[in-house]
Amino acid sequence: MNGEPTQVAFAPHKTLLEVLREDLGLTGTKHGCELGECGTCTVLLDEIPVLSCLVLAQACDGRRVRTVEGMATGEGLHPLQETFADLGAAQCGYCTPGFLLTAEALLAAIPTPSRDQIREALAGNLCRCTGYLKIYEAVELAAARMRGEDAQPRPETIHGR
Amino acid sequence: MGDRPRDRRSDHDRPAGSPARRPGDLRVVGTAHRRIDAVGKVTGRTQYADDLALPRMLHAKLLRSPHAHARIAQVDVSRALALDGVHAVLTGADLPTPFGILPVSQDEHALCPDRVRFVGDPVAAVAATTEEIAAAAVDLIAVEYEPLSVVGDPAEAIAGDAPLIHDYGDAGNLHKLVNLEFGDVEEGFAAAHHVREDLYFYGGNTHLAMEQHASLAEWTPDGRLTLWSSTQTPHYVHRALARVLELPPGRIRVVATPNGGGFGGKSDPFNHEIVVAKLAMLTGRPVKIALTREEVFYCHRGRHPTLMWVKSGVARDGKLLGLHFRTLLDGGGYGSYGVASTYYTGALQTVTYQVERYKFEGARAFTNKPPCGPKRGHGTPQPRFALEVQMDKIATDLGLDPAELRLRHLVTADTITANWLRVGSMGLGACIAKVVDASGWRTRRGTLPYGRGLGLACSSYISGAGLPIYWNDMPHSGVQLKCDRGGGVTVFCGSTDIGQGSDGILATIVSEVLGVPLGEITVVSADTDLTPVDLGSYSSRVTLMSGNAAIQAAERARDIISQHAAEKLQVPAERLVFAEGRVFDAADPDVWLSFAEAVQGAEARTGTVGTVGSYTPPASPGRYRGAGVGPSPAYSYSAAVVEVEVDPDTGIIRVPKAWVAHDIGQCINPAMVMGQVEGSVYMGLGEALMEEMVYRENRGLVHKIPSMLEYKSPTTLEMCDVETHLVADPDPNGPFGAKEVGQGPLLPIPPAIANAVFDAVGVRVDEVPISPEKVLRALKDKARGGPGRTGPTAFPDIPWPEPIRVPTPWEGGDGKALKHDAAGRRGRAADQSAAALPRSGAASHPERQH
């Protein structure tokens, strides 16, 4: 669990979502439907983004689970967290953990994603606040910084024209 | 910011000796910066309502009606009570006092006592040790219903044999009837060069905030109740709880948790909030409820499906000599904000283009569906759709460019409209110019290949309603400010952050005035114990109202601190500048104190440095009954050009790009403004193309698609590219000139898409959502030689009341209705206050407004 061996007892029919939130106190993982229809509950299971509302917690025995709580390190926020915060990619913030983890997996696979690749990769996460555009920009900016570039947001994205 | 020629607030309110703030002085306001709650949100630390848990907490579930309309003959809860783990069961009899957001519509019960009015109406509630046990117990409650006939839509509601859904309202199932006339429209039509009549329909849709509503209540043995809830309006929830639970308000604390999206859907006091409070009182244990997605669809309060009839008469140059609007709203089972919604479908038609004479008839019908209420744009996207498509048709008829037609007849700044709304700053012209240029409108429109097109539309929205929801003459927003010896500042305000960033606005404004870094400002908001009242996050009121209150509180603090610092530094107070955590001499910046030192000195001299600020909107010039809905301290303006691709074989529409310009007055934090514009475009796109609340007529009006999957919300693959232009035309009433942005930019999107479809394939879909079926039907109609239109074809007969006649400003009116008319009732109306809703006694006479 976020890099630490974790033992937890729970009712056998609980989903990973429920165990995270109710038995491990990790309420950073949110939920919007519990039926696989929104992407809000996304976590990384062995570094692959999955919907925790449809994963049985028992099936995670011996596997690596990462949640939004595991993104920031002692050194600070993850670059995606920085750019999501700065660009306003998190408005109400409810969908944000799911987007962050999906985006993290994307950048691990494709360090320089095109706008279309980002759009495709995030096509399983719904957001009702942002219209997604700030999220794309935050992913692009974080990607550039993770590649070591000294990237700044484009002025028109935060100031308009 | 320009030179703020109309800066009334600072002229009146600035205490003597306070250093003037000059435009160039802005340091934080107007810069793009990280909002103060951002880190909590990106690290998962922000606690939404369902993230809260208390020791010994019970879980609640509601039993909801399977019938759209029925009498409750009997409720047997014995089997539920007997279930292991069940601690309490409630039915309607336990919470007999009605409530509702508007004093004139106190028509809801926490649990239906004797009648259910839609599928999903709550009937009973259980508190148990787990959610599963609560759900199992709910299934064991036996309710005997006597089904009544079901009213599916407004046409059925007004049919002679329809059962009455409520025993109040203006006529039968017509909850509200409005008839207002500003000048003689018939005269306008007679003088017009061109008259057209059209029908439009705007379908119902819902907010679909990602967070499902949740509430947690705690009752402590000292007789105090606390409710944490995902609500946009803690103050109104506070009032409803006090009323229904019969507790002194001083014993109730309501905390609005950060909302995982609201969009208007969390603006009413809800059944579940009252129920968990009562269950906590009964069991002595904390009780939580977390609604399922399906239940959120039953809470609804979304966009009213609205049928509209529009008659316009224009001069040769397109000037609107007469405009007559009729709206018929499908209200669903309860009042909610419906009276205000009804007025809003007629209020803002006049603030964009000059309208010489204006008549508005509006009606809201009760039907057996989840109640409609305020969704982003509250009551105005529907008539805006109709008006903007109508303008497009007029332009076509007159052979004018639709942009040109609009530009010619813009309402000018600092005027009063036909229906007595005072428009201050007005940047629509600049907005139109920007989107026209950016989109290549002049060269591309009408010249794109068949199947592609451009459409333009405009809009305006209020920056806060001029009047509160219940009559009172207190401020709409209050701020308390505490300056700490360490240099930190805490801002207390009742405003509620629903994702729009209102906490950040408060921090930014205080940072600007006191020169304290953002990181040293703490915002405590939306807590009825800790914060002064702010009416809530609705009507785009928060930035303007809480922002002005914050300026006042901060300026007062600055004055207190200045007095001390001036003495200490031996500098005249007017020369002091508060910036970068310091207080220094403008003439010699090397003469300074740290902000903390300045606070300490002031505290030593005068005691704790704490101030308050509050804001009350200016009075509106309209003085007729109904004039309460529409006035605002400032109106935002937006224009949009949208490009569409229509597949003529299928009718499927793709929207590659939208150009939007928004007159924001002044950005407090441009990054957040951009987000609001883009989010509004997104929601407008969803409404225009796919989102719709639909019910199964054949299965007793059950909601057809109460799920994230089947209620279609645009994904990353549907969202269009947006190019945003911000127009800064500071409004004297806004904090630093700021106006709203949360709702306005949604409004032009649906009509711009409809107009673009016309440009693309030459057909009119006068109906939202503009689904492929409708586009294809119109195309076929056109191919057969028909007019090429899909849309409503009739408007039912409504027993409109006698109009309230109000002479326009240019007819020499005084904002009041004419005293005498046939019915002889106007005399009383004319004396009414500006309030839309009766001043007093309203709550005790919920049954009648007139």
Next chain:
Amino acid sequence: MLRLPSFTYLAPKTLKQALQWKHDAGPEGMYVAGGTDLYPNMKRRHQDPKVVISLAGVKALRRKPAERRNGGTADAGLALAAGMTLTEITEHRKLRRRYPVVTRGAELISTPLLRNMGTLGGNLCLDTRCTYYNQSYEWRKAIDFCMKKDGAICWVAPSSPRCWAVQSSDLAPVMVALDAQLHLVGRAADRTISAAAFYHNDGIAYLTKQPDEVLTEIRLPAPNGWDATYHKLRRRGTFDFPVLGVAIWVRWDAARVDDARIVLGGVASWPQAVPEAAEAVRGTQLEDAAIEAAATAAFRPSKPMDNTDFALAWRKEMTRVYVRRALEELRDRHATRRP
């Protein structure tokens, strides 16, 4: 929060163990693979197994795609293990190169996140769907349930004796069009059947598979001279199930269509083959007239019911457009490939 009912979860490592445990559990037992169909259904109480047997840990179902050889040399196609996730399908290079229609069908399914979880086998066994059925227990109770679960009547066609729930898998029509062979392993025997024979046109008993049988392998025919495509209609570009799927397979003989199969998804309770439409293109060069004839032939038997997204009449009409466009794509591709 919607929750699962309680059940016992078993995670066998071998097929044999899985079959045995399923046998032991009897009708109370169900297999699960990715769970993206079964778990939502269980949360809505469509299925209420007391024992859930996960196939995720069964090695035999997770094998890498294997090329099949006839008599050692001749290409006999590719075998896909049923436990492959849809993402694995979309990312498999060889599959993309040799069977782009399978990749494409898989890419069009649900969302990237669901594709990381959902499997090929689960997709082919996907429960049929209906907007009267894919609802919560409370919702279904409010309408007095329906024939498919807990009730007696079909609300889509109240006078009908059968359930009309819709076949909604994207890969099912593709596999029927390709005439893929499905390998099933039971406790007593194994068998291999054509994909078409795997389905029944009945919303309730939609599979011919015995409850105990495990689908282990999907065998694709060798790519020799045929081409195929899949077109999907839905409201949004992601998430949504097909309201119409058009899978078309053609075998070219020089410039002419030697053989064809046209299969519709989302319009019946099984992948609906339309032999009349296939007949209309056989022997043609897919000239406009032939395509139009096929589109019309497909349009006629397409009988969407009022239990999915979109208006009925429009959906039916789209059959014509989508069949036409799929055939045009095949024709155009053939033209570019032939010098």
